[in-house]
Amino acid sequence: MELRVELCGQVRLPVDVTTTCPDNLCNFTYARVFTRLDLYIPKDISRSCPVVAFITGGAWIIGYKAWGALLGRRLAERGIIVACIDYRNFPQGTIGDMVSDASQGISYVCNNIASYGGDPNRIYLMGQSAGAHIAACALMEQAVKESSGQSISWSVTQIKAYFGLSGGYNIHSLVDHFHERGLNRSIFLSIMEGEESLSRYSPEIVVKQSSSQTIALLPLIVLMHGTEDYSIPSSASQTFADVLQQAGAQAKLLLYEGKTHTDIFLQDPLRGGRDPLVEDVLSVIHVDDEITQEKIAVAPAPRRLVFEWQLQLARDTMETTDLSMMDTNRINIK
Template identity: 80%
Template sequence: MVVNWGAAATRALIRLLILAGLLRPGLLRSLPFLAPARPRPPEAEPLRSPPLTPPPTATGTLSAVGVAMQAANQDSSGAEAGAEAEAFVPRGGPHGLRRRAGPVPIDSSPRSGRAGDGRRSTFREDVGHAAAETYLVTGLAFTLLGYLGIGYRWISQLIALLVYAVLLMPGFIKVGYYYFFSSQVCRSVVYGDQPRNRLDLYIPRDHSKSSPVVAFVTGGAWIIGYKAWGALLGRRLAERGIIVACIDYRNFPQGRISDMISDASEGISFVCNNAVSYGGDPNKIYLMGQSAGAHIAACALLEQAVKESKGEHIFWNVSQIKAYFGLSGGYNIQNLVDHFHERGLYRSIFLSIMEGEESLPRFSPEIFAKKSSAEAISLLPQIVLMHGTEDYSIPSSASETLADVLKQTGGKVKLHLYEGKTHTDVFLQDPLRGGRDKLVEDVISVIHADDANAREKDALAPTPERLVYWQIKLARRISPF
């Protein structure tokens, strides 16, 4: 067998860059003019994202971002979405949601190192893709830096984030190896026609029966979110017989909050409508979000409940979701503007993400729930809110207040507060530390509540290995979150 060592070495380099956070695999092939591309069928026109325009309250602040992102969206959506547009049929509706025409065959083997048509990519294509990715990400980074300007808070936070990542790198490398090389991980499954409409699947080893499914929306301050951030959670839950679908979505400045909610809703629709195709139980689907992802997922869920209560045309039913898990989320965005500003997410950029100050109530689940009808609230599944009491990124009072509001309006709510835990303790440090993780156990207890056999297996499940040692304590002190 002839081995293309050049191509293999290039793919290994790309993976290392991804692990280091320099590249995003979901954006590969975004600038096809840097590498030979397959001829596109005449009918498969690139799908364009609408140009971003500044909100009335942030006049002029988004213009540079909008111009840069129009070019970036044309390149990335044309290369990725256009090549696969024929796999979808439009369904109409206010969000333009789409779904595949038939069942989705899921290939559980790793997909890295393959071109868009499934063939093994060449050395020249790998180099072109790496160059295209570097070009696109660098352009977006400079656009965002120009928009942020020189500010002590966000620069100090960025430096702390880099040091934090270096300290936890031994654990990240182990998780990254699992992400790229495990046969239980199916990466970059297409769920829509936008450039970030991809999700990763974490499949349990036991295929003897259909498994519960968790649709997970990752965090990232609405700016740096990426589906691979859910790899550790996906691994932990898959080890306990639960399928996890980590949904990617457009971040700012590639999109604003409406785009993020639309992407998340379309990803949830894909999971609900295709659960059986990858071994999932359609009667056991759960929705989970962390940090900004918890906010986005809550907005999508409430929006869907309101539409359903009004009899509007929908693409997935709230009744398909058995429970919503909100981890360290912010649910009253109006009250968090000043808090985020003090922590380096400046008011101007945050208001641009949220489409202006007048839109804050609309994108605040707490306020939205107060104004929603009793019928819409009654459609909501069980709401499980989870928060660390020493969370400085988003105070735990955000979850406590939402729990009170939902209880007053007739919602079914559980609140778990983790004493002394920070924003990243419950999601990163605790799982990396190994052993039984309180948050993971609480999630599993809800999912397996009606399955006696699964609860017996949980009691006998092996203890997760420790991935990071002494560095965790130091990383916890340095964490910018």
């Protein structure tokens, strides 16, 4: 596995790692597997930092770890290490491969982040869109294994909270919706390993079928969704939150009025100023850290990165484009 480190300051590296850092960006290999992750580190790591393991979206087809760069930089500026974990996309892999890759990345973070200034007791899992689905699948799969005594490489109890941003958690209910949005039904079912696997890869259904021992292992689940999200409707998060609460899990839903599928993750940070997503994430991570909360409250607001007309043009374009921003009918399945 190859690790790229975005340095906002100095970082302690293991003695057996060789690295080059042109322009404050470190790239190095630490294991022989197919997945990679980018690590964003705060300037000040004089004390152990909280950690967010992030799984990006991309309709299970165009996901890439660099999509988390904006979030990584924003959170690193506020004292949080962010690991943006890559995974195989379709058709290089199907959902089982994606969940396995994500779980392997989470395992690396849990078992090695202390070497990079991270606090292994303050690790948070976050996913956006397809990444929220993949991360939730990995979390539930691990909880089921752990509660049944199976061998595991990381523990669900190491995760302080899960943040699901604009995700879909009941794949059965989304097949037709995605088809109407442009993600061809046959392609999507191939990604999900056939109709017979939809329940297995629907975290909402897995929760319903799980034992009380499995549910007891789950961390706080925070589901975040824009009310004007047409790619994945906010009802997907609402229903999942209800199911979690009925099962006895800790879950809360945060709805962002008037926000689309990408507003809170992309457009709002690009605008600069107040960032509701980052603020809500920080409020959970630093809930017991009054000193850090005070520092964040007086920190200068991030600057605007693009003009408003550019954001509006992008939004107008996306509203007339299908879900995956590609012609999925052209994907060849061999």
